Amino acid sequence: MAITVVGSVAFDSIETPxxxxxxxxxxxxxxxxxxxSFFCDVRVIAVVGEDFGPEQEAVFKARDIDIRGIERxxxxxxxxAGSYLDNLNEAKTQATELNVFGxxxxxxxxxxxxSEFLFLANIDPVLQRxxxxxxxxxxxxxxxxxxxxxxxxxxxxxxxxxxxxxxxINDTETRMLADKSNxxxxxxxxxxxxxxxxxVKHGEYGATAFHRATPDGLGAKTFRAPALPLEEVVDPTGxxxxxxxxxFGYLAAQPELTPGSFRRAMFYGSVMGSFAVExxxxxxxxxLTHQEIEERFLLFxxxxxxx
Amino acid sequence: MAITVVGSVAFDSIETPxxxxxxxxxxxxxxxxxxxSFFCDVRVIAVVGEDFGPEQEAVFKARDIDIRGIERxxxxxxxxAGSYLDNLNEAKTQATELNVFGxxxxxxxxxxxxSEFLFLANIDPVLQRxxxxxxxxxxxxxxxxxxxxxxxxxxxxxxxxxxxxxxxINDTETRMLADKSNxxxxxxxxxxxxxxxxxVKHGEYGATAFHRATPDGLGAKTFRAPALPLEEVVDPTGxxxxxxxxxFGYLAAQPELTPGSFRRAMFYGSVMGSFAVExxxxxxxxxLTHQEIEERFLLFxxxxxxx
Numbered sequence: 156m157a158i159t160v161v162g163s164v165a166f167d168s169i170e171t172p173x174x175x176x177x178x179x180x181x182x183x184x185x186x187x188x189x190x191x192s193f194f195c196d197v198r199v200i201a202v203v204g205e206d207f208g209p210e211q212e213a214v215f216k217a218r219d220i221d222i223r224g225i226e227r228x229x230x231x232x233x234x235x236a237g238s239y240l241d242n243l244n245e246a247k248t249q250a251t252e253l254n255v256f257g258x259x260x261x262x263x264x265x266x267x268x269x270s271e272f273l274f275l276a277n278i279d280p281v282l283q284r285x286x287x288x289x290x291x292x293x294x295x296x297x298x299x300x301x302x303x304x305x306x307x308x309x310x311x312x313x314x315x316x317x318x319x320x321x322x323x324i325n326d327t328e329t330r331m332l333a334d335k336s337n338x339x340x341x342x343x344x345x346x347x348x349x350x351x352x353x354x355v356k357h358g359e360y361g362a363t364a365f366h367r368a369t370p371d372g373l374g375a376k377t378f379r380a381p382a383l384p385l386e387e388v389v390d391p392t393g394x395x396x397x398x399x400x401x402x403f404g405y406l407a408a409q410p411e412l413t414p415g416s417f418r419r420a421m422f423y424g425s426v427m428g429s430f431a432v433e434x435x436x437x438x439x440x441x442x443l444t445h446q447e448i449e450e451r452f453l454l455f456x457x458x459x460x461x462x
Numbered sequence: 463m464a465i466t467v468v469g470s471v472a473f474d475s476i477e478t479p480x481x482x483x484x485x486x487x488x489x490x491x492x493x494x495x496x497x498x499s500f501f502c503d504v505r506v507i508a509v510v511g512e513d514f515g516p517e518q519e520a521v522f523k524a525r526d527i528d529i530r531g532i533e534r535x536x537x538x539x540x541x542x543a544g545s546y547l548d549n550l551n552e553a554k555t556q557a558t559e560l561n562v563f564g565x566x567x568x569x570x571x572x573x574x575x576x577s578e579f580l581f582l583a584n585i586d587p588v589l590q591r592x593x594x595x596x597x598x599x600x601x602x603x604x605x606x607x608x609x610x611x612x613x614x615x616x617x618x619x620x621x622x623x624x625x626x627x628x629x630x631i632n633d634t635e636t637r638m639l640a641d642k643s644n645x646x647x648x649x650x651x652x653x654x655x656x657x658x659x660x661x662v663k664h665g666e667y668g669a670t671a672f673h674r675a676t677p678d679g680l681g682a683k684t685f686r687a688p689a690l691p692l693e694e695v696v697d698p699t700g701x702x703x704x705x706x707x708x709x710f711g712y713l714a715a716q717p718e719l720t721p722g723s724f725r726r727a728m729f730y731g732s733v734m735g736s737f738a739v740e741x742x743x744x745x746x747x748x749x750l751t752h753q754e755i756e757e758r759f760l761l762f763x764x765x766x767x768x769x
Contacts, residue, residue, distance in 0.1 A: 243643075336550075337692075337693065337694065337695070338666070338691060339691045339692060339693045340693055340694075342691075343693075357667060359645070360664060360667035360668070361667070361686075363691060365691075376764055376765075377691055377765060378765060378766075379668075379688045379691070379765050379766055381686045381688075381766075384645060384646045384649075384670060384672075384684055384686070385644075385646060386644065386646045386647055386650075387644065387647075388644070415768065415769065418768050419768055422768065456768065457683055458683075458684060458685060458686050459685075459686055459688075459766045459767070460766070460767055460768070461722065461725050461726055461729065461763065461767070462722065
C-alpha cells in the first residue's frame with residue numbers, strides 16, 4: 156500500500172544543547188516520509204523553492220520516496236529557525252519564513268490518486284481539506300495540526316476533523332482543542348469532532364491512543380506506548396512527525412487492520428521518534444536500517460511488558 | 463512477610479477542583495500502609511498527638527495494620543494543608559505544622575524487629591538512618607525523600623542512600639539529587655549513591671524503574687509502568703505513597719524476588735496510585751477490594767501490552 160502525505164518540505168536552522176545546524180533539510184512531510192518509507196511506498200505533495208537542489212532530492216530518492224508531487228516554485232523554500240537551549244521539550248521559534256509556502260496550492264499527480272492512505276501533516280486546514288477532497292479513494296486518513304490552527308482557524312480545522320479517521324496531536328493541543336483540562340475528558344470530546352482514533356503524543360513520556368468504539372476493528376481500548384528513556388536527545392525537531400510516519404507507515408503495510416495492528420503501530424511510532432532525536436535533522440533516519448528498527452521494537456516491548 | 467514502615471501519620475486539609483476536606487487522616491505512612499496492607503502484614507512506626515482517636519485508629523485496624531509502633535504524645539498530630547486548585551500535579555502548601563512530629567524519636571517495638579522489609583517514608587534522613595540501623599534483619603530496604611532534604615540536608619540523605627536497596631522519588635527530585643537535566647543520566651548517577659534500583663515516579667505518566675546491574679535478581683532492564691488515564695482526579699494527595707505501598711507490599715508477598723516480580727510490583731504500584739486519587743484522602747483505599755485490584759491490574763496490562 157502507498158501513503159500520500161501533504162505537508163512542508165523546508166530548511167531548518169536548529170540550536171540545541173548538543174550544537175547547531177544551519178539550513179538542514181526539514182519540514183513535517185520530510186520527517187514523516189523518511190520514517191514511513193521503512194514500511195511502505197510514500198508519495199509527497201509539497202512545494203519548494205530554487206534552493207532545493209540535488210542534495211536535498213537525493214535524501215528522498217535514497218529512500219525511494221516519490222517526489223513527483225513536490226512542486227518547484229520561484230523563490231526560496233519554507234525556512235524555520237528554532238532553539239531548544241532552554242527546554243528540550245519545547246522549541247523557541249526564532250524565525251519563520253513561509254516563502255514559496257505562502258502561496259502553496261497543492262497539486263496532486265495523477266499517479267498519486269490511487270493511494271489508500273493519506274496523511275495531512277500540519278499545514279493550513281484549508282489546504283488539508285482541499286487534498287482530502289481530491290483523494291476520495293483514501294480509505295484511512297490521518298492528520299496533525301498545531302496550536303496556531305486550533306486557536307485562530309478553528310472553523311476550517313473543524314471541517315478537516317470531520318474527514319479524518321485518526322488525529323495525532325500532543326497533550327496541550329488536545330486540551331486546547333477540547334477546552335478541557337483533564338486529558339481523558341478532552342480526548343473523549345475530540346473524538347466527537349470526527350476522528351475515530353486520537354493519538355496524544357506526550358513527548359518523553361510516549362503516547363496514548365484513545366478510540367471511539369466502532370464496529371470496524373479500529374478497536375476501543377485505550378493504549379499507551381512508552382518513549383525510550385534516552386541518555387541524550389540531540390535534536391527533538393521532527394520527533395512527532397517521525398512518530399506519525401512510523402505509526403501510519405506500519406498501518407499501511409498491513410494486509411488487514413486489527414486492534415493489534417494499531418497497538419504495534421503505536422510502538423513503531425515511538426521507535427521512529429526515538430531514532431529521530433538521536434541526531435540533528437534527518438541525519439539519523441537517513442542512515443537507519445530495518446534491523447535497527449526491529450531491535451528497538453523489541454527493546455520497547457521489553458521496556459513495557461511483564462513477561 | 464511483613465513490612466515495617468516509618469513515616470508521618472497526620473491530618474490533612476485539602477482543596478482540589480473537586481472540593482475540600484478538613485483534617486482528614488493523611489501522612490505518608492498512612493497512605494503507604496493502607497496500600498501495602500492488601501498484599502502483606504504491615505507495621506507502622508510514627509508519632510501522633512491527642513487528636514488521634516478511635517476513629518483514626520479504626521482505619522488502620524480495619525486493614526489489620528499493626529499500630530503498636532504509633533507513639534501517642536502530648537500535643538497535636540502533624541498537620542498539613544494544601545491546595546491543588548491551580549495544578550493537579552503539584553500541591554501548593556498552605557500550612558505545615560510539625561507539632562508532635564517536631565521531636566519525633568522513632569521507637570521500634572520488639573515485635574517489629576524480625577521484619578524483612580523496611581520502608582523509610584519521606585521524613586528527616588537522620589531518623590530514616592536511625593531506623594535503618596535499628597533493623598539489621600531487614601533484607602530489602604526502600605525509601606522516599608523530597609526536595610527539602612535533597613537541597614538542605616544532603617550529607618545526611620547521602621548516608622541514608624548508602625543503606626537503601628530501592629529509592630522511589632519523582633522526576634524533579636531525581637534531577638535535583640543528581641544535578642543533571644537528562645533523566646537517564648540523572649538516574650545512572652543516583653544509582654552510584656547506594657540504591658540498586660531507582661523508581662522514578664512521573665505522576666500522570668506512570669513510573670520508570672532503573673536498575674544497577676547486579677547478580678542477585680534485581681534485574682538490569684529498565685521498565686516503564688503507565689498510569690491509568692483517569693477521567694477525574696479528585697485528590698492527588700498520597701498517590702506516590704500509595705504507589706510505594708502497592709509496589710513494596712507486592713514484593714514483600716512474593717516467595718522469591720525475580721526480575722518479573724519487580725515488573726509486576728511496578729504495575730501494582732500504579733494500580734494502587736490510580737485508586738488513591740479517585741477520592742479524598744484515604745477514602746478510596748479504605749473501601750477497596752482485592753477483586754478491584756486484580757481487575758485494574760488486568761486493565762493496566764491491556765493498556766500497555768501488544769497482545
